[in-house]
Amino acid sequence: MKIPSPSIPRISLYYRVLLSLKDKDIISSQELSELTGCSAAQVRKDLAYFGQFGRPGSGYNVEVLKTELKNILGIDKDWDVALIGAGNLGSALLAYKGFRGQGFNIKYVFDNDRKKIGKLKQGIKVRDILELKKATKQIGINLAVVAVPQEAAQEVIDELVLSGIKAILNFAPIRPRVSEDIKVLNIDLSTELERLSYFLQRRKV
Amino acid sequence: MKIPSPSIPRISLYYRVLLSLKDKDIISSQELSELTGCSAAQVRKDLAYFGQFGRPGSGYNVEVLKTELKNILGIDKDWDVALIGAGNLGSALLAYKGFRGQGFNIKYVFDNDRKKIGKLKQGIKVRDILELKKATKQIGINLAVVAVPQEAAQEVIDELVLSGIKAILNFAPIRPRVSEDIKVLNIDLSTELERLSYFLQRRKV
DNA sequence: CTAAATTTTGTACCTTTTGTAACCATAGAG
DNA sequence: CTCTATGGTTACAAAAGGTACAAAATTTAG
Numbered sequence: 001m002k003i004p005s006p007s008i009p010r011i012s013l014y015y016r017v018l019l020s021l022k023d024k025d026i027i028s029s030q031e032l033s034e035l036t037g038c039s040a041a042q043v044r045k046d047l048a049y050f051g052q053f054g055r056p057g058s059g060y061n062v063e064v065l066k067t068e069l070k071n072i073l074g075i076d077k078d079w080d081v082a083l084i085g086a087g088n089l090g091s092a093l094l095a096y097k098g099f100r101g102q103g104f105n106i107k108y109v110f111d112n113d114r115k116k117i118g119k120l121k122q123g124i125k126v127r128d129i130l131e132l133k134k135a136t137k138q139i140g141i142n143l144a145v146v147a148v149p150q151e152a153a154q155e156v157i158d159e160l161v162l163s164g165i166k167a168i169l170n171f172a173p174i175r176p177r178v179s180e181d182i183k184v185l186n187i188d189l190s191t192e193l194e195r196l197s198y199f200l201q202r203r204k205v
Numbered sequence: 206m207k208i209p210s211p212s213i214p215r216i217s218l219y220y221r222v223l224l225s226l227k228d229k230d231i232i233s234s235q236e237l238s239e240l241t242g243c244s245a246a247q248v249r250k251d252l253a254y255f256g257q258f259g260r261p262g263s264g265y266n267v268e269v270l271k272t273e274l275k276n277i278l279g280i281d282k283d284w285d286v287a288l289i290g291a292g293n294l295g296s297a298l299l300a301y302k303g304f305r306g307q308g309f310n311i312k313y314v315f316d317n318d319r320k321k322i323g324k325l326k327q328g329i330k331v332r333d334i335l336e337l338k339k340a341t342k343q344i345g346i347n348l349a350v351v352a353v354p355q356e357a358a359q360e361v362i363d364e365l366v367l368s369g370i371k372a373i374l375n376f377a378p379i380r381p382r383v384s385e386d387i388k389v390l391n392i393d394l395s396t397e398l399e400r401l402s403y404f405l406q407r408r409k410v
Numbered sequence: 411c412t413a414a415a416t417t418t419t420g421t422a423c424c425t426t427t428t429g430t431a432a433c434c435a436t437a438g439a440g
Numbered sequence: 441c442t443c444t445a446t447g448g449t450t451a452c453a454a455a456a457g458g459t460a461c462a463a464a465a466t467t468t469a470g
Contacts, residue, residue, distance in 0.1 A: 012399045047448095055446080099394070189298070196372040200388075249420065
């Protein structure tokens, strides 16, 4: 069955909300609706794409649903992540505790700056970016976070793809060209700010 | 006219591409298509929502289009921005040069950490978050970036709204509740990673 | 210089995707 | 047993993207 792509971030959201629940065994789509801002029908539909998790008349078992959503999102197991770029943003990402808590372990850090290579950052050795190809092939990492300057991004991403990486979270303000079977998500701060700027400007009109 | 919301980030993308062009007076939707990955019809349609900028038979004048897109996005003028949270992520954002270059000036930095308050970060004084209300009222800032931990986020955002902020870029992994007239864009790293994780897991099936 | 051919925009129409609302069946309460 | 609450399903509506073509500008040919 074809699953609408907007459903996936919503599943993440439901999962986040479930995690924050205390002393609650059962939850209804109505309650989930109020906690997430999505319509109750949307909640039921999103969940129904993946199976029949609820019981008519009562609702969803919170523990069961948490387990199911973890399976759906693929976070029932841990993922090893490579981080490219140990500058300001890269360091901030490295320090962000949310990753490890969610099962994303930044296992390798690469940079091209001689001053950084060999040093430890958050207990992880910064490696020369030239080792990239070898390292990912050896260990079979298939998830990478790219936090390098715009000029270097396409080149780094090409190298990552050659190394067998299949999914990339890209913070550089470009839309990289990759082959069909690679998934790239772009987080572009300038674009987001421009969306807000657009909103602010239109607001008065 | 109703403008599809996905058009706005694409307009940003077109603008970014135009900036990178050298020695080019005229550009066609076809060329923009190749440079952005959007279809040529999509490009024309997006631009046509805002006016008739092109000339049949030749294309779009690059300089004119740049100016028009800046107007559309509201980045023809500068915006003053308040940054809340001077931790790892906040500091990285503060150091990011892209903001100032695009006309987004981080003018105020707030934090609740006594150790940070009063110190300078990137030449900007870190203020006590308690001053928030007063400061924004006085200066009329209406754009804020929230880079505080999850627990503090909703409270900070409530305070921002009270202070007259109209648009918020939120990095905390919550979906904050705000009134209708406030625009919030959420950047949630965990959700993005979970989307990638979902993709990786499904890939083999 | 004129007219035909070519290029390219802007838009009307169609298709696909996504979201909303209504309906039905079932579990549980009283 | 009856009634209410609730999930899953189906039908409908809205949003977004893709296709195709007329109109306009430019280029080419004669």
